[in-house]
Amino acid sequence: MEQEFTSTPLETAVRELSRLPGVGRKTALRLALHLLRRPEDEAVALGNAIISLRKEICYCRECHNISESELCPICASPRRDHSTICVVETVRDVMSVEATGQYNGVYHVLGGVISPMDGVGPEVLEIDSLVERVGKGDVKEVILALGATMEGDTTNFYIYRRLGRVAGLKITQLARGMAIGNELEYTDEITLGRSLLQRTPFMV
Amino acid sequence: MEQEFTSTPLETAVRELSRLPGVGRKTALRLALHLLRRPEDEAVALGNAIISLRKEICYCRECHNISESELCPICASPRRDHSTICVVETVRDVMSVEATGQYNGVYHVLGGVISPMDGVGPEVLEIDSLVERVGKGDVKEVILALGATMEGDTTNFYIYRRLGRVAGLKITQLARGMAIGNELEYTDEITLGRSLLQRTPFMV
Numbered sequence: 425m426e427q428e429f430t431s432t433p434l435e436t437a438v439r440e441l442s443r444l445p446g447v448g449r450k451t452a453l454r455l456a457l458h459l460l461r462r463p464e465d466e467a468v469a470l471g472n473a474i475i476s477l478r479k480e481i482c483y484c485r486e487c488h489n490i491s492e493s494e495l496c497p498i499c500a501s502p503r504r505d506h507s508t509i510c511v512v513e514t515v516r517d518v519m520s521v522e523a524t525g526q527y528n529g530v531y532h533v534l535g536g537v538i539s540p541m542d543g544v545g546p547e548v549l550e551i552d553s554l555v556e557r558v559g560k561g562d563v564k565e566v567i568l569a570l571g572a573t574m575e576g577d578t579t580n581f582y583i584y585r586r587l588g589r590v591a592g593l594k595i596t597q598l599a600r601g602m603a604i605g606n607e608l609e610y611t612d613e614i615t616l617g618r619s620l621l622q623r624t625p626f627m628v
Numbered sequence: 629m630e631q632e633f634t635s636t637p638l639e640t641a642v643r644e645l646s647r648l649p650g651v652g653r654k655t656a657l658r659l660a661l662h663l664l665r666r667p668e669d670e671a672v673a674l675g676n677a678i679i680s681l682r683k684e685i686c687y688c689r690e691c692h693n694i695s696e697s698e699l700c701p702i703c704a705s706p707r708r709d710h711s712t713i714c715v716v717e718t719v720r721d722v723m724s725v726e727a728t729g730q731y732n733g734v735y736h737v738l739g740g741v742i743s744p745m746d747g748v749g750p751e752v753l754e755i756d757s758l759v760e761r762v763g764k765g766d767v768k769e770v771i772l773a774l775g776a777t778m779e780g781d782t783t784n785f786y787i788y789r790r791l792g793r794v795a796g797l798k799i800t801q802l803a804r805g806m807a808i809g810n811e812l813e814y815t816d817e818i819t820l821g822r823s824l825l826q827r828t829p830f831m832v
Contacts, residue, residue, distance in 0.1 A: 431694055437681040440674040445662050446655075457719060458649050459682055460694060467682035470644040471675040474663060477641040478671035481664055490635055490664060515661055 488533040488550050490515050498530055505529045507564040513537050537575040538582055546582055555586050568597040692737040692754050694719050702734055709733045711768040717741050725773060741779040742786055750786055759790050772801040
């Protein structure tokens with residue numbers, strides 16, 4: 425009996441693909457065999473896109489969002505309001521806020537939230553750089569836009585403690601309440617309670 | 629309000645990744661952002677592996693298995709039994725049979741099974757090439773190793789009709805029965821019925 429059938433390029437592709445999150449060996453093999461059935465252009469385009477992605481994208485020195493230059497397009501834009509900083513956890517959250525079309529300020533990407541259970545302390549997050557940025561003056565409002573989780577709340581509180589003494593700085597957070605389109609009976613009691621406490625004047 | 633935040637390399641990577649089967653835009657974005665957080669080497673290795681995969685792998689002219697040369701290592705090996713051909717549906721099935729370590733013959737990859745519902749007729753499969761291969765003589769046995777499905781059975785029957793008249797050729801198929809380790813009560817009645825009908829002498 426000979427050795428098991430192997431092909432070096434296939435084995436290499438399967439090994440590299442299976443390093444992706446949520447991709448095991450079986451899925452990696454399925455993806456590799458799919459690529460083999462597609463036109464060569466398509467596989468080459470995917471391979472080059474992955475290489476360019478990593479080679480051409482860096483992080484903005486100001487807000488730590490992804491960027492193709494030292495300053496990201498948002499930080500570099502004179503049309504954005506640079507006196508309002510929206511603090512988010514990840515790059516994806518920047519995209520989520522941008523997609524609302526409701527925000528014209530700038531961002532600050534923390535790179536995570538404080539989570540002692542996972543060994544994430546404030547020192548590994550971009551909190552010092554936020555404090556420094558605010559310390560330069562010109563910042564009127566910091567919007568804490570972290571997830572409505574215990575870790576998000578802890579991080580909000582930590583940032584509030586670090587920035588609370590800056591004179592004239594407004595610190596706000598995202599409104600918590602019922603999601604648009606939700607029924608009362610399917611809203612959890614904590615959210616519903618918060619919605620009641622923070623009720624707003626009725627507008628037509 | 630400015631345009632939504634975009635980055636060309638990121639958009640390109642997300643578009644190309646989302647062409648993979650089972651990968652939507654959200655997953656593609658998650659994968660791209662994961663690659664951005666990893667060392668540059670890792671992304672470059674993945675990109676190059678995908679390009680090499682498609683550039684270096686072709687199909688064996690004899691058995692239609694994937695190969696890095698005109699003849700795959702199995703067809704080229706003098707140590708394999710070239711008088712026995714195991715007919716399988718896909719390249720992955722070759723790997724499954726090889727992994728058993730129980731087979732020393734050669735293969736023939738059909739590229740699918742007959743499925744009129746999906747518009748797959750015998751003419752798009754590698755059946756003519758199988759008949760031609762058997763017609764050259766020297767083949768003593770064809771093992772039909774397709775899935776135990778209606779389409780597999782149809783294809784088995786079609787191939788049997790095409791090869792049945794070849795003198796001295798033995799046509800066999802995989803044994804159907806209880807999976808090793810299965811309990812009687814969890815085995816479906818068709819499989820159990822088949823296992824009863826095709827019972828084999830008890831061996832110690």
